[in-house]
Amino acid sequence: xxxxxxxxxxxGSLDDRDAARAVRIAGGEAxxxxxxxxxxxxxxxxxxxxxxxxxxxxxxxxxxxxAPVMTSVxxxxxxxxxVLGICNGFQILCESHLLPGVLTRNDxxxxxxxxxxxxxxxxxxxxxxxxxAGQEIVIPLKNGEGGYVADERTLDALEAEGRVxxxxxxxxxxxxxxxxxxxxxxxxxVVGLMPHPEHAVESLTGPTTDGIPFFTSVxxxxxxx
Amino acid sequence: MARVVVDVMLKPEILDPQGxxxxxxxxxxxxxxxxxxxxxxxxxxxxDGVVEGARLELxxxxxxxxxxxxxxxxxxxxxxxxxx
Numbered sequence: 001x002x003x004x005x006x007x008x009x010x011x012g013s014l015d016d017r018d019a020a021r022a023v024r025i026a027g028g029e030a031x032x033x034x035x036x037x038x039x040x041x042x043x044x045x046x047x048x049x050x051x052x053x054x055x056x057x058x059x060x061x062x063x064x065x066x067a068p069v070m071t072s073v074x075x076x077x078x079x080x081x082x083v084l085g086i087c088n089g090f091q092i093l094c095e096s097h098l099l100p101g102v103l104t105r106n107d108x109x110x111x112x113x114x115x116x117x118x119x120x121x122x123x124x125x126x127x128x129x130x131x132x133a134g135q136e137i138v139i140p141l142k143n144g145e146g147g148y149v150a151d152e153r154t155l156d157a158l159e160a161e162g163r164v165x166x167x168x169x170x171x172x173x174x175x176x177x178x179x180x181x182x183x184x185x186x187x188x189x190v191v192g193l194m195p196h197p198e199h200a201v202e203s204l205t206g207p208t209t210d211g212i213p214f215f216t217s218v219x220x221x222x223x224x225x
Numbered sequence: 226m227a228r229v230v231v232d233v234m235l236k237p238e239i240l241d242p243q244g245x246x247x248x249x250x251x252x253x254x255x256x257x258x259x260x261x262x263x264x265x266x267x268x269x270x271x272x273d274g275v276v277e278g279a280r281l282e283l284x285x286x287x288x289x290x291x292x293x294x295x296x297x298x299x300x301x302x303x304x305x306x307x308x309x
Binding site for chain 2: 058059066095101102104105106107108109147151175
């Protein structure tokens with residue numbers, strides 16, 4: 001029986017189909033979830049995809065946080081269900097307080113779209129266990145509000161607890177504090193990532209297939225759980 | 226009838242790239258002596274009835290949980306009863 005990974009579609013989500021495809025390529029069953037429905041359809045994990053939920057009105061992710069589906073996602077995430085937020089999904093996780101800090105306007109004010117080199121620094125989270133700590137990967141990055149900001153104490157805690165999941169290499173595309181590209185919660189089941197692994201799962205369309213391990217990681221973590 | 230005005234500003238220590246870009250434009254357009262620009266948001270909420278007690282508390286909560294993000298923003302809330 002394949003494991004069920006839900007992908008939430010909000011009004012304005014863009015990358016829900018790519019995320020579902022990445023789940024299938026990794027060997028899981030992708031299940032579509034709707035923002036207005038608090039039923040998670042018995043999924044084992046959830047991906048909050050990239051895009052511009054609710055047009056990024058108010059603040060990125062600020063309105064999506066109050067969507068009915070998020071009540072269930074927050075409840076299950078706090079109980080240990082793996083959740084991956086990519087780009088806008090990362091913003092939603094921060095607004096939902098499942099992850100600390102917030103994503104702000106790129107310091108350059110430019111929307112950045114590039115193949116980005118990253119270093120995976122945490123190989124124990126639910127979504128990165130198929131990587132080796134220190135492994136370098138290249139996956140697409142595309143955001144206008146990707147600058148990770150938190151107070152110094154929070155940043156120190158994230159570093160000390162090994163919760164910086166990925167860091168930008170070669171250049172910092174958005175002014176993120178300490179070059180942070182992704183973080184996880186204390187338990188390691190909730191991961192937020194600004195770059196897009198779901199766009200790097202097939203050599204035909206991606207710069208690499210370096211994104212696949214994020215999705216195989218969660219399937220393995222669910223089997224061993 | 227009442228009006229609640231909520232002003233939301235980035236905290237002083239948070240970089241405001243939009244404000245910085247606006248400052249650059251002001252200088253280019255001939256305004257001298259610009260030392261800093263900070264950009265914020267203003268919400269004007271018109272309501273029936275009076276704003277007090279539990280209703281005011283709810284508005285305070287929503288100002289801090291929905292209208293602003295306390296990680297990076299401060300808000301100021303002003304209640305105007307019977308706005309003209």
